[in-house]
Amino acid sequence: MRNISLILKQFSKSVLLVAGMALCGLTANAQADPAKGEAIFKAKCTACHKIDVRMTGPALGPQLTEETDDAYLTKWIQNNQALIAAKNPKALKIYNEYNQAGMTVFSELADADVANVIAYVRDDWKKQQADKAKAPAGGATAAADSGPSSLAIFALIGVIVIAFIVILVLNKVIATLERLLLSNKGLLVEEEETEEKVKGDKLAVVKKALKNKKLIFFIVLCGTVAMGSMSWVTMWNTNVHQGYQPVQPIKYSHKLHAGTMKLECQYCHTGAFKSKNASIPSLNVCMNCHKAVKTESPEIHKIYDALGYDPQTQKYDTTKAHPIQWVRVHNLPDLAYFNHSQHTVVGAIKCQKCHGEVQEMQEVYQYSPLTMKWCIQCHKRTNVNYKGNGYYDKILALHDAIKKGKKPTVDVLGGIECAKCHY
């Protein structure tokens, strides 16, 4: 549901944007060309500014609409440092408001360019204002398609079940009462007789079957085999959680990040190539992008909340910060020592080999069984990645194996001995 509404929202936005652009093309005034301005805006300004919200710099829409002195604005954009040096009161005010972080100097922009940018920003802001006025209607539809909550559904099912039970009980009562009435009238005996006959017939089939010893044996055998294999499988898979896919506190999609966006695994899981722990990224890694990307998403706001970050003021309030409790998907028991870097760096094994095609998983699940059998199987089948690694140069066992034409697998070097993983 949520996905659909998100897609809808995105779709409607883009439609509106196209419409807006068309509109802006119509209303373009002669002196400044907002289309040209847009190109410049996107190339030079978007690193620090947005039109509607404050980023590193102020939200330009309201700012430039309120400020009508274009000469001043041109001067500011072309060389804000000069204005500050000249102690222009307006310039100083905004300079101090933004923690005395000076804006980049754009002396390469001609007056006309600046005018185009200003025109674009003003136009765009106007359109956005207009859109907002229309927005409430869209909002209502969005709320409507959010659908009934699961609680409501459960309540409904509960009511239906209870009603059904009540009907059953009432029927039963009615039947009993009727029978009572009938027995009073002396009509019941007949009915019972007919019933008994039917039962007798049925039982005869069962009795006959019970006398067939082969059948009994067959059934018992089947039962034993079924029960046995079931318990075998159950016990064998006790504590094996292949396919475990817990619900995470933030709906983070690996498919989007690792698949669509093609982010490297270790951009976030920094430890995977250095340490035994791959490590879940700390939130400052998320903020590298999400300070600016998808700032309106409720999932991203969970990150902001956890950090105590206010996207409006862009300030962190550490007193409000609280950690995010992710649910661990891959749980090795404490008695097994596993080191990521040994496998990723030394063994040059792809993450996907053990974790599956994470880049296609909307939500991550445990791909491998993570049993000792699984570990050992791989250690018996995988060759040591010895090429170009000086560590293996003088390791005789490895070379013996290669000389003898055997596969130089991990277990040749003792890779399946107890104390390689258990200490």
Next chain:
Amino acid sequence: MDSNKKYWKGLEELNRTPEFVEKNKHEFAEAIPIEEVLSGGGLSAKTPRRDFLKALGFGVGAVTLAACQKVPVHKSIPYLVKPEEITPGIANYYSSTYDGSAILVKTREGRPIKIEGNPGDLLSKGGLSAQAQASVLELYDTSRVKDPKLNGNPTGWPQLDKFVKDELTAIKAGGKRISIVSSTVHSPSTLAVIADFITAFPTASHVTYDAVSYTGIIQANKNSFGKAVLPHYYFDKADVIVSFGADFLGTWISGEEFTSQYVKNRNNKSLEAKKMSRHIQFESGMSMTGTNADVRMPIKPSEDGVALMNLYNALSGTTLPGSKKLTNANADKAIVLVAKELLAAKGRSLVVAGSNDVSVQTLVNAINSLLGSYGATIDLDNPSRQYAGNDTDWTKFVADAKAGLVDAVLFLDANPAYDYYNTKDIEAALKKVRLKVTFSDHDDETAALCNAVAPNHHYLESWGDDSAIEGYYTVVQPTINPVNNTRQAEESLLLWSDNAVKTYYTYLRANWETNLLAKGALAGQAGWEALLQKGFINAAPAATGTYSFALDLNAVAQTILSQSGKIAAGGKYELQVYQTPAMRDGKKANNPWLQELPDPVSKVTWDNFAAMSPSDIKDLGLDEFQVVTIKGVNGYSVSLPVLSQPGQARGTVSVAVGYGRTAAGLVGNNVGKNAYPFYNLLNGTFQTTSAVSVDVTSDIFPLSQTQTHHSFEGRNIIREATFTEYKKNPAAGSGKEGEQEKMYDLWEKSVDDASHSRPVYDWVMAIDLNACTGCGACVVACSAENNIPVVGKDEVGRRREMHWIRIDRYYSYDNGKGEFNVTKEREIDELKDFENVSVVHQPMLCQHCDHAPCETVCPVLATVHSSEGLNQMAYNRCVGTRYCANNCPYKVRRFNWFNYWNDSRFDNYLSNEHTQLVLNPDVTTRFRGVMEKCSMCVQRIQAGKLKAKIEKRPLADGEVKVACQQTCSANAIVFGNRNDPNSEVSKALNSERTYYVLEELNVKPGIGYQVKVRNTLSDLQA
């Protein structure tokens, strides 16, 4: 040829008492009542079939239900903003300082978990004492003060500051005295803070005292040479070392430093160069240093000074008035021979004495001056700052306070209510003082008498610096945010004195910037950062001057004689109060690692005791551990169990200080008895010897002694030789000479089999018995590295200590003929002389046998051999049959009788949630019912290999260091790859001295020992 010398661990083993023989028949101290079950009602009782089935059904059902537990959901909580230097799973090391020694602190995910020596450290050269190893545990001590306190009630810092400042201002206005009482402070910045405080409060003064005082030496140097300093000694430059009761390898001034120096002239390298120092020890109680001496002469405490006078006479050829013979004729003989040795080694000899008496130390100065030791083995110009306490100032302070002359006192790292010799005096004195503040981070004995407790940080939470030796400066940096609401004492002093600098870090930086960085040719921010990384700076040492001794010794001799008369005449026994290497002065009594570390000599844990000579015990008709009441001249008396200590001088009793704390914390409270009140003040210094009476009581107080726990049944496992023999034949004593017994090998055929060959690494160890001093630092280091639980006194008494490495201490006899001879069975009854025993320490740990007897008996293959020569232990496979322990000839396997990490009975030790933070995350904790033993720090081997693999280079020799090896100041343990012929361990094992313990069993142990060599005085017996 095998040596025919007999070694024994304890008198019960030597005597083969029936209890001992009986006990040693069994692997475990307590019999498992199988026979009872079988012979009693167990088998004859009839269980009806139906009852049996019911029980079975219920049992299966109950177990199934109990197992139907939801799989726990594990949460992963990342940092909100991860500090750049932290990678979860990778340890960070920070340089810091412990007690003047530069150290490295290993932290994981922000918590310090292990202390390691800084290889560049001037003092211990990368080794560390047991105390330093254990110090990390104190950070997580649950008995630490959590908040500042006013009149015993927790309060906040602002309230405390207001109270203290108001009081101080009022006292200053009244012109009354303010005293800062501390144990020796050798941090230059702390001293500067105290100086600033004194400037702000002109009536303030700084009184320094040490619980175990060295005033005698300092005062004697002042008298002799005009320099009131504790000299810096060089044992490595001395060929002949004579010690009169100074435990210089253990507790005397700077044990770790002296150990590393001392061993330089006795280790493999030195022996191969045919060079070995000679060490002669005269002492009353058997000290750790005494156990390492080549010749050890027991003398009474009262004869300490007399023996020195005799030595002086022999050296100078004069006779001091009042000189007399010693009661031990052998010792007299030895002194003459020692004098000859010393004179032959002029400028390469050193005489030290443990006494705190000014006269005795003056005489020692005279002797060292005669021998030309000053400028050679003793340095007065770059002195030690480790102890600077002044007994006179200290007792004067107490007297003044008692007289009401002091209005405020601040205790910094001082606990006089426990360690002052006269408890009543200190209590009376403190009652008269208006403002009493202690910076103690524990609610100790003194804190109970104070108005305010301003808890100090643990050193791992602090900024600071240190200077143990003149010219050597180290830095202390925090490795964790403060665990409790504590504040650094220096910062408190800065705040209370309204210093312009409010934070100690700023103060420290400024002090280093202006005064200290330049000494290490550093400057500015870059210099400071370089210092933090390196941990220390070493200024060029001052040139040594020449010192000549010119005092009149007649008066000195008179004092010595009168004092010795007092000790000898007072009562029947002479008491010597000493420190144990684990507990020292008792400040760390709340540390369970130290309490459970067996004393190097007595092997007693969790207690102190009255050590007496076995002959005296026999004369008194005492049983082992029978309680005696010792009463001092000042009326103080304690009741302590008696311990028969071979080597103890007859007519003497030794009692350790550091015990008997009443307010140390959960662990240390009421462990043993306090011996400080036996101190007495004589000629301005505290004397550790006095006359006492010994009264026998009928009580028995069993001590938990580990010495005879894991008996070898008198097998020939210690090998030793004299230096003379060694020079003739380097293989002397190793058992290699003569005919070798034919060995048979069950596995011979399978040597080619890959499963029994070790193609890449063969991890082995070499232990030099000549270097090992028996201090036990390795035991604590191993505990910290491998998450070894502390089990407590009761469990140790049941032989259930869990240490993976133990130091076995063996006694043997000198029959007085110069040959340490066989002591045959029953011969013990004829032996009269329990005093002349020699001692060998042998670290014993899993030998990682190639033909390990434990492996063949395990029914579940929980212990198997690796292709790297390691005897592996898979805990989760172990079902606890304990067959392996039974079959281990070295007795190094340990069984988890309890779930020590999650059992409320062991809360006081390590298994509370706070102290569990010290656990090494790379090593699993073991569950109840599982065997464990030394793994040769396999986690370190694996980490080392991985590092080499990632860096794409072969693993270098010495790169992987096991925990016991790393902490050993004596470098007695070498670990490495036997397959590499150039590795240190291969070289060590190729030495002629190498032998393998119980080699004849052909279990092919992976640990080689090197014969103990003793540089005996061969003329002594002539």
